[in-house]
Amino acid sequence: MRDIVRIGRSHLATEGAAALSLRAVARDLGVVSSAVYRYVGSRDELLTLLVVDGYDELGDAVDAALERVPRADHADRMRAIGRAVRAWALAEPATYALLFGSPVPGYSAPAERTTGPGTRVILRLVEVWEDAWAAGEITLPDGSVSPRRLSRDLARIRRELGLTAPDELVARGMLAWAALFGCVSFELFGQYGPDAFAEPKDIFEHHLEVLVAAVGL
Amino acid sequence: MRDIVRIGRSHLATEGAAALSLRAVARDLGVVSSAVYRYVGSRDELLTLLVVDGYDELGDAVDAALERVPRADHADRMRAIGRAVRAWALAEPATYALLFGSPVPGYSAPAERTTGPGTRVILRLVEVWEDAWAAGEITLPDGSVSPRRLSRDLARIRRELGLTAPDELVARGMLAWAALFGCVSFELFGQYGPDAFAEPKDIFEHHLEVLVAAVGL
DNA sequence: GTGGAAACGAGAGCAGCGCTCTCCCAACAT
DNA sequence: ATGTTGGGAGAGCGCTGCTCTCGTTTCCAC
Numbered sequence: 001m002r003d004i005v006r007i008g009r010s011h012l013a014t015e016g017a018a019a020l021s022l023r024a025v026a027r028d029l030g031v032v033s034s035a036v037y038r039y040v041g042s043r044d045e046l047l048t049l050l051v052v053d054g055y056d057e058l059g060d061a062v063d064a065a066l067e068r069v070p071r072a073d074h075a076d077r078m079r080a081i082g083r084a085v086r087a088w089a090l091a092e093p094a095t096y097a098l099l100f101g102s103p104v105p106g107y108s109a110p111a112e113r114t115t116g117p118g119t120r121v122i123l124r125l126v127e128v129w130e131d132a133w134a135a136g137e138i139t140l141p142d143g144s145v146s147p148r149r150l151s152r153d154l155a156r157i158r159r160e161l162g163l164t165a166p167d168e169l170v171a172r173g174m175l176a177w178a179a180l181f182g183c184v185s186f187e188l189f190g191q192y193g194p195d196a197f198a199e200p201k202d203i204f205e206h207h208l209e210v211l212v213a214a215v216g217l
Numbered sequence: 218m219r220d221i222v223r224i225g226r227s228h229l230a231t232e233g234a235a236a237l238s239l240r241a242v243a244r245d246l247g248v249v250s251s252a253v254y255r256y257v258g259s260r261d262e263l264l265t266l267l268v269v270d271g272y273d274e275l276g277d278a279v280d281a282a283l284e285r286v287p288r289a290d291h292a293d294r295m296r297a298i299g300r301a302v303r304a305w306a307l308a309e310p311a312t313y314a315l316l317f318g319s320p321v322p323g324y325s326a327p328a329e330r331t332t333g334p335g336t337r338v339i340l341r342l343v344e345v346w347e348d349a350w351a352a353g354e355i356t357l358p359d360g361s362v363s364p365r366r367l368s369r370d371l372a373r374i375r376r377e378l379g380l381t382a383p384d385e386l387v388a389r390g391m392l393a394w395a396a397l398f399g400c401v402s403f404e405l406f407g408q409y410g411p412d413a414f415a416e417p418k419d420i421f422e423h424h425l426e427v428l429v430a431a432v433g434l
Numbered sequence: 435g436t437g438g439a440a441a442c443g444a445g446a447g448c449a450g451c452g453c454t455c456t457c458c459c460a461a462c463a464t
Numbered sequence: 465a466t467g468t469t470g471g472g473a474g475a476g477c478g479c480t481g482c483t484c485t486c487g488t489t490t491c492c493a494c
Contacts, residue, residue: 018235035443043481101318150419175424182399202367207392210431252472260452
């Protein structure tokens with residue numbers, strides 16, 4: 001069982017998500033394909049296991065990075081999260097693609113099993129921003145966001161997460177979040193063009209600074 | 218031949234990229250599978266055709282949107298591009314996923330056939346920013362970007378595209394570009410969480426404004 | 435100890451897939 | 465009339481996900 005996930009991960013890393021074959025996993029396990037079905041039920045369920053596994057590993061990577069940054073240095077904490085996401089994505093491109101790339105056709109991860117581990121990164125980010133806001137270190141134009149419909153949605157999100165940060169920060173946080181993953185995806189999937197940057201880390205660091213500033217830090 | 222691409226597109230829309238089957242296309246075409254191989258050579262080649270097709274359609278959508286905005290209104294031109302990308306992505310989610318999602322395993326689009334149409338959107342964006350810069354409507358902190366290594370890369374990009382805009386604008390433009398697609402991908406692939414927003418267009422508009430400001434417009 | 439239940443792997447099999455090969459046939463050129 | 469070419473048909477190979485049956489092993493209650 002553990003072995004199935006382990007071998008599945010190695011296949012994911014070497015072959016990619018859609019090429020992940022239950023039969024091949026069984027072969028590597030030295031067992032016939034039907035035996036694997038005792039444990040996983042279907043290829044989609046194996047994918048779900050790998051998705052949860054991936055989210056957890058990414059969450060662990062982010063947590064580990066945060067432990068090395070003083071709690072009061074909010075900007076650096078945000079940078080650490082960004083760098084951890086990028087580093088993990090570069091280390092596990094296939095798993096990253098499974099989590100944040102286009103969904104595998106015909107497969108949609110069951111929300112009840114993936115939303116928990118899947119929200120660890122954004123929750124950490126929200127935590128950083130909320131801390132910074134409480135410490136008075138965020139400078140943003142005040143005034144409520146428009147339209148009111150959006151303001152209502154943001155208020156609900158604030159309430160669900162127990163935040164005191166204002167609408168504008170929540171909204172900009174979501175942008176920073178999406179932008180962060182956009183940058184990582186562009187770099188990883190080669191959208192910048194081949195060899196656009198000798199050292200992609202440089203442009204990422206630049207982008208990270210702009211995003212830190214965009215949330216008022 | 219044309220029919221193959223047409224049916225391929227409809228399968229892409231209904232079944233998704235990895236479920237795209239040459240045999241199924243042949244069936245819909247009322248022909249045996251081997252007959253299709255006279256025209257496309259392989260499934261990957263069909264994917265390439267669809268990729269080029271998709272880039273072209275997205276490029277057309279962006280161009281059409283730009284035609285309705287006065288050339289001098291640079292901020293609105295940037296907004297129009299963003300909205301056109303989002304609208305097209307929502308209209309053609311499967312094709313968008315094929316172009317900007319995780320790569321289909323074992324398949325990588327041949328650069329020589331996709332880089333041309335694949336760069337239409339970013340070229341349009343660059344055009345807008347360059348125009349705005351030339352018109353003196355961009356306000357950015359001056360000073361060169363660091364490290365020098367990044368500055369060199371950006372200088373090369375500026376030269377290749379014949380730009381007069383400074384490093385900082387080029388770098389921020391790339392961020393805005395990646396962020397735009399990050400936002401669209403997050404919305405399309407449901408990363409925001411289910412039903413986070415009653416009207417996703419609202420948050421997108423907010424993000425778009427932040428990005429317009431981020432490039433100094 | 436023994437009998438039954440549960441767990442587990444093997445193997446065959448079905449339908450679908452990408453892709454290749456051979457064959458056949460019609461249209462066209464010489 | 466003959467040869468060349470283009471294009472579809474069909475069989476076939478090995479792969480896939482998945483299901484079914486069957487035999488074996490293990491373990492637990494009595």
